[in-house]
Every structure is written in structure tokens, then in C-alpha cells.
Amino acid sequence: MNYWPTEDKRRTIALLVAFLLPFLAFSQTTPTPAENGTLENASLDDIVKYALKNQPSIQQSLIDERITENTIKNKLADWYPQINFNYNFQHNFIVQTSIIGGNPVKLGVNNLSSTQFTVSQALFNRDVLLANRTKNDVRLQASQITTNNKTDLAVSVSKAFYDVLATMQQISVTREDIVRLERSLKDAQNQYKAGIVDKIDFKRATIALNNTKAAKKSNEEILTAKLEYLKSLMGYPKEQALKLQYDSLQMEREIFLDTLQNAEYGSRIEYQLLNTQKKLLDYNLQYQKWSYLPTVSANGAYNLNFQNNRFVDLYGKNFPNSFMALTLSLPIYQGGKRKTNINTAEWQIKRVDLDIQRLKMNIDAEYANALSAYKANLIELLAQKDNMDLAKEVYDIIQLQYKSGIKTYLEVITSEADLRLARINYYSSLYQVLASKVDVQKALGQINF
Structure with missing residues (x-):
């Protein structure tokens, strides 16, 4: 048994065709010669x-x-602002020695490491x-x-x-x-x-x-x-x-x-x-x-310094330092x-x-x-x-x-x-x-x- 009235069916089909017709026409449109990179009957x-x-x-x-x-x-x-990061690791085979009060004293440790964050801003x-x-x-x-x-x-x-x-x-x-x-x-x-x-x-x-x-x-x-x-x-x-x-x-x-x-x-x-x-x-x-x-710039840095004679304990303790500076450079002659x-x-x-x-x-x-x-x-x-x-x-x-x-x-x-x-x-x-x-x-x- 058909529960869909004939008049409603026709109206629905007509609306569907009207809706799909532009898309069907678009899908069947062939590109012009100009779209293909060539010309035909060109003025x-x-x-x-x-x-x-x-x-x-x-x-x-x-x-x-x-x-x-x-x-x-x-x-x-x-x-x-120019932001940079630097990393450094240094192992001293022979630690520098200085004479202090007549006694030899080692200055430093076997292992050194540092990281540095720098920021600079050109002012002029x-x-x-x-x-x-x-x-x-x-x-x-x-x-x-x-x-x-x-x-x-x-x-x-x-x-x-x-x-x-x-x-x-x-x-x-x-x-x-x-x-x-x-x-x-x-x-x-x-x-x-x-x-x-x-x-x-x-x-x-x-x-x-x-x-x-x-x-x-x-x-x-x-x-x-x-x-x-x-x-x-x-x-x-x-x-x-x-x-x-x-x-x-x-x-x-x-x-x-x-x-x-x-x-x-x-x-x-x-x-x-x-x-x-x-x-x-x-x-x-x-x-x-x-x-x-002159050339003027502001700059600053934050440094993380690690020092230890044992490599496994190198990063166990930090000795940080930081600074901010204003640099003016003027060529004289x-x-x-x-x-x-x-x-x-x-x-x-x-x-x-x-x-x-x-x-x-x-x-x-x-x-x-x-x-x-x-x-x-x-x-x-x-x-x-x-x-x-x-x-x-x-x-x-x-x-x-x-x-x-x-x-x-x-x-x-x-x-x-x-x-x-x-x-x-x-x-x-x-x-x-x-x-x-x-x-x-x-x-x-x-x-x-």
C-alpha cells in the first residue's frame, strides 16, 4: 500500500531536481582552454x-x-629582542694550580658545566x-x-x-x-x-x-x-x-x-x-x-654554573649568576x-x-x-x-x-x-x-x- 500521495511525491522530486541541478551542471562543466594553459580564438x-x-x-x-x-x-x-641559549661542558684533565701564601692551591674542579640564557634589545x-x-x-x-x-x-x-x-x-x-x-x-x-x-x-x-x-x-x-x-x-x-x-x-x-x-x-x-x-x-x-x-643596546644574561670533581654529581648543585648591562659603542676615528x-x-x-x-x-x-x-x-x-x-x-x-x-x-x-x-x-x-x-x-x- 502506498502511503505517499502522488502530488507530494511530484513536488518533492521537483524540489530535489532543482536543488541538484546546479551541482550536476557544475560537475559536467569542461574547463576552458585558458584553464588548461592554452588559448583558443584569442583576442x-x-x-x-x-x-x-x-x-x-x-x-x-x-x-x-x-x-x-x-x-x-x-x-x-x-x-x-634577541634571545639565545648556550650550553657548555668542560672536563679538566689537570686543574690549574696557583701559589697562595707559599702553598700550592688548585683553583677549580675536574668537571665544569654551564648554561646561559641571554637577551639583547637594540635601542639605537x-x-x-x-x-x-x-x-x-x-x-x-x-x-x-x-x-x-x-x-x-x-x-x-x-x-x-x-x-x-x-x-x-x-x-x-x-x-x-x-x-x-x-x-x-x-x-x-x-x-x-x-x-x-x-x-x-x-x-x-x-x-x-x-x-x-x-x-x-x-x-x-x-x-x-x-x-x-x-x-x-x-x-x-x-x-x-x-x-x-x-x-x-x-x-x-x-x-x-x-x-x-x-x-x-x-x-x-x-x-x-x-x-x-x-x-x-x-x-x-x-x-x-x-x-x-653611537650604537646603543641593552642586554642581560642568566647563567647556571655546575662544578664538581665527580661527573655523576656534577649537576647536583648549581652556582648561578646573572647580570643586566647597557652597551654604548662609539667609533671615534x-x-x-x-x-x-x-x-x-x-x-x-x-x-x-x-x-x-x-x-x-x-x-x-x-x-x-x-x-x-x-x-x-x-x-x-x-x-x-x-x-x-x-x-x-x-x-x-x-x-x-x-x-x-x-x-x-x-x-x-x-x-x-x-x-x-x-x-x-x-x-x-x-x-x-x-x-x-x-x-x-x-x-x-x-x-x-
Whole structure:
């Protein structure tokens, strides 16, 4: 007999399925290629993110940050009380003898043992004081080095990405030309067989087709090398395929930038890094001046002393002692070393000031060069776009005229070559503009990670 109503059973099953469905879906979810360490249909953003995560040089920079953090902790540990324990056992084969009142007297016993607990606390120590004052700037310097490496890597990866796309577009253009030339070759063959034209057109079509196929093969080999270079920048597995995803129309919309901007030194990570270095050198100058001050520390000890002629009774009785002391150490004369160190620290600051001045000039020159290259490439791109449109129009007209018997096949081949060259030049100019735009953004300090 069934004591469970049907309606309640259905409601319970529905609730159970609703509860378990997310877990079942999660358990059946397959990891994305990125989770497996590879990319599929990767955009520029995907590639840059992958490179920043997997490039060994970036991983080394992150490790350097951890090493720096541990070094700081190691230096700051000297501010804490230092507690130590020592143990000693000594057996005297011949106990020392002294003459006291004309009589020889043995001073000591056969067996000695001692344990010692010591505590010391630094009250003023210029090494520890320097570590405490510079800890934040040292961390910042390590972080800025990582940022600088990431910025350089992102720029290199972006340029390599555009370089690969330019070659891919050349292959795509030649692939379309091969289809068109094969169709033209077939037309030439048919016209030759029909006796309309001689075999010259047929041979010219064959030559053009062979040259285009050779160009395609050459570009494919070049593409393989450029992809390997991009993989090396990314830290991408060599044996894994890398498929790029891009939108030419979107890229055409992204070619423009504001050319009226001025270079801001403070936004450049190199400038920030030099400023941090100068702050650390200022601390070093202060550290050298502290060398005229004493080192002060408090320390104390508690000793347990055991003495007995018989080893088995050695630890039967203890003769303890303890003390506390204040130690002040002041170097009086060191042959002029401290003055020399101070002068060196001052010259180091002056030198980094010149580094900052030189960097400013380099940034101005870098920005001017990058901006002029961007403008020149943009002008070239606009001209190549017009040339491509005109070449397409000329080719279509000559193709119709050739079929009507007005133009020769040589003119068809020439127009095809002009169209292919115009398209290749256009796409090459497009990616050159995008690459030069990256240089401008880097010069402006707009690429930071």
C-alpha cells in the first residue's frame, strides 16, 4: 500500500531536481582552454593577459617581490629582542694550580658545566633604523620594477600580435588571388581552346598563378616564425596551436588617438622608478650621517654554573649568576671613512638627478618620434585605402573589358597585381598604424599594469 500521495511525491522530486541541478551542471562543466594553459580564438586582450601571467620574466619579477618582502622582514627582525641559549661542558684533565701564601692551591674542579640564557634589545642601531624607514619604498621599488617589465612585455606582445595579423592578411589576400587567378586561367584556357586568343594569355595566367602560390607559401613560412616569436613572448606552449581572433573593422575604428596630448613624466613608470631610487639614496645619505652616532643596546644574561670533581654529581648543585648591562659603542676615528661614505652618497644623489633629467629628455624625444611615426603611418593608411578602392574599381572595369575583347590579358594581370599589392599595402599600413599607436601610448605613460 502506498502511503505517499502522488502530488507530494511530484513536488518533492521537483524540489530535489532543482536543488541538484546546479551541482550536476557544475560537475559536467569542461574547463576552458585558458584553464588548461592554452588559448583558443584569442583576442589581443586575451594574449596580453596570458603573457602577463605566464611569461617567465614576469614570474621572476613577482618572485623578486617576495624575496624583497622576506629581506625586509629579515632586517626588521633585529628590532625585536634577541634571545639565545648556550650550553657548555668542560672536563679538566689537570686543574690549574696557583701559589697562595707559599702553598700550592688548585683553583677549580675536574668537571665544569654551564648554561646561559641571554637577551639583547637594540635601542639605537642605524642599520635597523634604515630598514624600518625604507621598507615601504623598497617594496614600492620592487613593485615598480614588475610594472615596468609588464609594460614592456605588453608593448612587445601587442606589436608582435599586429605583425602576425599583417602576415595573416597577406596570406588571405594571396589565397583570394589564387582563386581569382585560377578562374582567369580557366577562362584563358577556354578562350585558347576556342581559338579566340593565342596561348600567350594562357601562359601569362600560369606564371601569375605560380608566382602568387609561391608568395603564399613564403608568407606561410614567415607566419610560422612570427607565431613562434609571439608564443615565446607569451610563455605559450610551443606544441599548442594559437588561433588569433580579430575584427578588422573594429581595428579600423581604433586607429585614431588625440595627437594634442603632452607627455606627462609622472605617468611613466621609468620616471616613478627613478624617483623611488632617489628617495632610497636620500635615506642612504642619512644613514651615512648616522655613522657619527653611537650604537646603543641593552642586554642581560642568566647563567647556571655546575662544578664538581665527580661527573655523576656534577649537576647536583648549581652556582648561578646573572647580570643586566647597557652597551654604548662609539667609533671615534676610522681614517676618514665616514666622511668619504657621506660624499659618495651625495654624489649618488646628484647622479640620479642627472638620470631623471636625461629621462625627461628621452621621453620628449620618444614621444615626438612615436607621434611623428603614427601620423606618417596614418597618412599612409588613408592613401592606401584610396589606392585599394581605386585598384578594385580598375580591376572590375578591365575584367569586363577583357571579356568584351577590348582589353588584353596582360592588362588583366597587371590590374590583378595592382589590386593584390594595394590590399597588402593597406593591411600592412593598418597594423603599422596600430603598432605605432601603441608606441605613442607607451610614450604618454598610458600603458601600465
